[in-house]
Amino acid sequence: MVITTRVGTGIVKQILVDTEADSNIMFCNVFDALGLRDADLRGNQHGVVGLGDNFIKPDGVVSLPISIGGGQGKRSLMAEFVVLRDSTTYNLILGRKTINEFGVVICTKLLLMKFVADDGSIPMHRPDEEKTEFIMPGGTYCYKVMPFGLKNAGATYQRLMNKILKDLIGKTVEVYVDDILVKTTEAEDLISDLENVFASLRRHDMRLNSLKCAFANGS
Numbered sequence: 001m002v003i004t005t006r007v008g009t010g011i012v013k014q015i016l017v018d019t020e021a022d023s024n025i026m027f028c029n030v031f032d033a034l035g036l037r038d039a040d041l042r043g044n045q046h047g048v049v050g051l052g053d054n055f056i057k058p059d060g061v062v063s064l065p066i067s068i069g070g071g072q073g074k075r076s077l078m079a080e081f082v083v084l085r086d087s088t089t090y091n092l093i094l095g096r097k098t099i100n101e102f103g104v105v106i107c108t109k110l111l112l113m114k115f116v117a118d119d120g121s122i123p124m125h126r127p128d129e130e131k132t133e134f135i136m137p138g139g140t141y142c143y144k145v146m147p148f149g150l151k152n153a154g155a156t157y158q159r160l161m162n163k164i165l166k167d168l169i170g171k172t173v174e175v176y177v178d179d180i181l182v183k184t185t186e187a188e189d190l191i192s193d194l195e196n197v198f199a200s201l202r203r204h205d206m207r208l209n210s211l212k213c214a215f216a217n218g219s
Contacts, residue, residue: 001106003113007079007092008034008064014091017106017113021095026062026081030091036062041083059083066094068102068113075102075115103205105160164204165197173197 001017012030041060060083067076079098099106104113115123123145124132132143146156154177161175172193174181184193194215201208 001113002090003068003094006065006067008036008066010034012091014089016090016093017099018093019096019099019106021093022097024079024081024095024098025093026083027087027091028059028083028085029087031062031083034064056084056086059085066098068104069115077101100204164200164206168196168200 003015003017004011004013005015006012007015007030010033012034038059040062042062043060061080062083063078063080065076066079067074069075077098079094079101081092102115104115106113124143129142129144133140134142158175158177161177161180162169165173165175165180169175172183174183180197182193182197184190
């Protein structure tokens with residue numbers, strides 16, 4: 001997915017949103033175009049960065065504000081970019097850490113980015129709100145966040161959970177939509193297995209309802 005947005009003092013086009021990338025990457029052409037200098041760089045701990053079949057030593061790291069969205073839906077944060085003296089089709093690569101910090105859900109099929117609300121719900125695509133209209137005695141209403149009654153809501157949420165817990169599913173976790181089962185064979189491993197699940201959920205700003213959680217259930 002490719003987007004255009006404001007980074008630092010300028011509008012940057014051809015930004016690749018890559019959920020598989022560990023870091024944000026800025027290429028030299030953008031670094032220079034934004035009026036940045038070597039004095040703005042600080043040391044980094046990345047050593048070398050793999051880019052395709054090549055491994056490149058970064059020039060350093062720079063922190064800049066980045067904004068996504070517009071109007072009242074605009075969100076901004078400070079992001080760290082690894083600067084490479086190389087060039088590609090893209091000007092920037094936006095990695096998963098910053099994507100998660102923005103709290104967005106990405107639909108590659110429709111090429112859309114959606115912000116997740118503070119309560120964990122996924123907002124509807126505004127032009128689609130009217131397609132969910134229903135009539136009640138008090139008037140006509142529509143959904144502003146994705147309800148689980150929609151045909152593809154369950155499948156969408158299942159794909160999200162599969163992605164969040166992909167490294168644990170089949171090993172210490174089984175998940176069906178919003179039901180998560182953490183399994184362990186040895187009692188002494190239970191705490192560490194739970195910590196791994198909680199860490200994965202926390203990285204994606206997912207929340208659990210404590211009233212619906214049960215622990216140390218034997219089988």
